[in-house]
Amino acid sequence: MPPEWDAYEWEAIGRERASDTTKLIRVVGAVAPIKTRGKYKGHPNWDKLEKDTIRTAYFTPDEHEAWLVQWEQKTGKCAECMGSGERSVGWSAAGGTRYKPCEKCGATGKTANEAVEKVFS
């Protein structure tokens, strides 16, 4: 996948009951142009994603966790919101992407791992 490839949707599958452990994480992503103006400047424009770059990947929870940690170390961004400070909470062709502030990083978009390093170094 090219570096511009980003995930826009993920879902834990294999959980029929709340007590079930997650068996697999389904991640869907694509390459999308970055918005250059407007309220969501800097966000991928999922309304104009390149349809032939849509890929679905499956991870085990351990693999997914490892991938997110690696991604945070590589980018210094919060994996929850992909560094935007806002988490996309849904996407549809009709309504576009909906966002709400990311709770994990306090809407800063920075990884918590980096914050911890700063405190102790």
Ligand SMILES: [Zn+2]
């Ligand atoms: Zn975040």
